[in-house]
Amino acid sequence: MTDETFWCENAWLDGEVVQSVAVSVSDGRITAIETGAPPVASRLLNGLVIPGLANAHSHAFHRALRSRTQRDRGSFWTWRKLMYQTAGQLTPERYRVLATAVYAEMALAGITAVGEFHYLHHDVGGRRYADPNEMGKALVAAASDAGVRLTLLDTCYLRSGLDGAPLAEGPQQRFGDGTATGWAERVDGLRRDVESEAQVIVGAAIHSVRAVPPSEMGIVAAWADTHDAPLHVHSSEQTAEVDECVAVHNCTPTALLRDNGVLGRRTTAVHATHLTDEDIADMDRTATGVCFCPTTERDLGDGIGPATALLAGRGLFSLGSDSHAVIDLFEEARAVELDERLARRERGIISAATLLDAATAAGQHALGWPDAGALRVGGHADLVAVDTRSIRTAGGGATAENIVFAASAADVTDVIVDGRHVVTEGRHVGLPDVGDALVRAIGCQL
Ligand SMILES: [Zn+2]
16 A cells, blocks of 8 residues: 555544644554645645544444334334344345445445444354355455445344243344354354454454343353454343343343453443443443444434443443434434433533544444544544535534534545545545445345
8 A cells, every 4th residue: 555645624633623734644554643734735635634433333234224114103113024124135145235335325424444233144044154154254345345444243142032032933043043152153263264354353242131141141252352352232222121131130231241241341332221320330340331322222212321421431432323224423422412411401511522532432442443543643544534614514613513513424525444545525436326326225125
C-alpha cells in the first residue's frame, strides 16, 4: 500500500476539534499527524474528520426486515414471523450478496468495523454444509468486498428457552451445534481458515441465558480466553427474560453469567437494559463492557438501560445497530442522551464527546481492535469525514455536538479504512449503487 497524506479541514484529536490537520498514512497505519498544516490538494477531507465508527452489534440478515416489520402496526409477532421466514430462506450465496450490501451501507455511514453476532450457521434442518463454516465465510467475504473490518462473533445457540426445551422445528435448527464443545470445534476450524485475513477477527458469543445452559457457558468463555478473543452475549434485553431467569435460576441473567465465568474485561453484554444495582456493581467490578442498541431497543419496546451508571463504571460502553431498523451510529449515540432526558425530564447528562467515544474508540476496542477508534500515530488509519455544511449540519459548526446531535449517516462524505479509500464523496468505491444492491438482495428474501 502506498504512503499517503490526508489533509483534514478539521479533525477530532484527543477529544477536541483541531483545524488544518495533515494525517500521514503508510501500510494502513497513521505514521504522522501535523497540525496547522497547509492543504494537500489531492486528498482534501472537508468538514470534521472523526475516527472510524464501530458498529459493535449487527445481525446482517435483519436488514431484510426493515420497515416490513412495522406493518400491522409492528407487533412483536410481525417481527418474529418475518425474522424466522428470512432465516429460513438464506443460502450462503444469498447471504453473501445481502451482507455485502448491508456492510456497504455501513461503510457509507462511516462504520469501519462491524461486530457480526452470527448464529445462522447451518443448512435447513440443521444439516451441516460440506464446509460447516460456509455461512461465516460468506460474511467474511462480504465484509472484505464492502471494505470494512469484521469481528465475526460466532454465536453458540443450543436450545430454545430457559425451560431447557430443545431447538424448535424450523429455522431455529439452523442455529445449533448440539453442545458448546461442538461449537468450539467448528469455530476452531473457522479461525484456522480465516486467521491470515488482516481485517478479520473471530470472536465468540453466547446467544443469551435462554439459548445456552449454564453448564455450557464456561466452555465458550474458556474458548475466548484461550484465543484472547472478544466475547459478546445478549443480556437483560426484556423484563420477561429477567423474570424467567429469576424463576428458573433464582438469580438475574447478569448474576448467572457472573457465576459461570462469563463476565470480564473481554466480555460485552449487549443491551443490558434491565439491571439491578447488584448487576451494575458486578459489571463494574469485573470491567465487563456493554453495548447499547437504542434504535432497536426503542423499536422493540425494550426499555431504557442505565447508561450513566454503566458509563461511570470500568467497562467499555459501545453502540450497535443490531436489527438495523436504521444504520446510523450518530442516531444511536444521541439516543443514549435523549432517552435519558425523556426518562429524567432533565438535559445535559452525557456529553457529546463521551457519546462520540462510545461510537468510535470504545466500540472498536470491544470488537478486538484496541488500536482503532482514535486519530493517533501508530493506530489504524480510519478517517471519516462528516459534512458540516449539509442541510442538517449547516450553521452548527465543526463540533462534536453538531456531529452527535444533528448529523445523520447521509452526512458522511469520505471513509478511509486501514488507509484505503472505501467511500469517496458519498459514494461507495467498490459498490457504486448500494441502494440498488440492497433492493435486489432483499427482493430475493421476501
Ligand atoms: Zn442482537
